[in-house]
Amino acid sequence: MSTLRRQLVAKLRKLGVEEVRPPGRDDGFAGLLYHGKDIGHFHDDGEVDIKLGKQLIKREGLRHNPASRVHPKRAASSPWMELRLADADDVDAIVRLIKLALGMTDGQLTYDDVFALGLKLPGVSKHTNKLGTSLKANGKMLACPALNKQAEPDSLMVCVSFDQREELLFTQPEIYYLKPHYASYPCVLVRLEKIARGDLRYLLETALAFINAPNKTTRKKL
Numbered sequence: 001m002s003t004l005r006r007q008l009v010a011k012l013r014k015l016g017v018e019e020v021r022p023p024g025r026d027d028g029f030a031g032l033l034y035h036g037k038d039i040g041h042f043h044d045d046g047e048v049d050i051k052l053g054k055q056l057i058k059r060e061g062l063r064h065n066p067a068s069r070v071h072p073k074r075a076a077s078s079p080w081m082e083l084r085l086a087d088a089d090d091v092d093a094i095v096r097l098i099k100l101a102l103g104m105t106d107g108q109l110t111y112d113d114v115f116a117l118g119l120k121l122p123g124v125s126k127h128t129n130k131l132g133t134s135l136k137a138n139g140k141m142l143a144c145p146a147l148n149k150q151a152e153p154d155s156l157m158v159c160v161s162f163d164q165r166e167e168l169l170f171t172q173p174e175i176y177y178l179k180p181h182y183a184s185y186p187c188v189l190v191r192l193e194k195i196a197r198g199d200l201r202y203l204l205e206t207a208l209a210f211i212n213a214p215n216k217t218t219r220k221k222l
Helices: 002-015 052-058 088-101 111-118 162-169 198-210
Strands: 017-020 029-034 037-044 047-051 082-084 124-129 132-137 140-147 157-160 187-191
Touching: 002 088, 029 047, 037 088, 047 088, 052 088, 052 198, 088 124, 088 132, 111 124, 111 132, 111 140, 111 198, 124 198, 132 198, 140 198, 157 198
Parallel strands: none
Antiparallel strands: 017 029, 029 037, 037 047, 047 082, 124 132, 132 140, 140 157, 157 187
């Protein structure tokens, strides 16, 4: 095992990510598990393949490496990303991306954080009535605390298309979820204790683009 790989494995272990080497293989391959869940693997000492999710890949402006030894023709829409491990900066960059993919933050975000991020977007304002406080744009709901009794504590409701919701639920179910009360609305529920600040900012930007789209599809008015 190379020095850089040992450094990366040590840092990932502190996050709760364990390297698992399959018996009988000596080609450098090893899985990466987080609480028993497969989140990636080493191809060898010089490349690691991580399931970052399409949203994070797009937000970070990442591109699949055509020189990848294992996945040179991977589809651009894949939620997996192969990352080179060539120097110490690569170690820190990989750790950062994995933390973002796992929803690790320096501290749980609050509703005040949500409102502060939302108010930085064009045309977004904060509204308060007897039901609570929400973010709106041009009179349309953008996001608000999920107050229905079915929702988990410290959850946020954000308006997104049904297709976007399906992708979020599939790629990051530890962050995004849904309850029957909200199923017929174009929205998704967000666990604030799990989402990173950058991902929340991107989600609110996505939500704003959705509610402002002239051909957006809704089933019920929020």
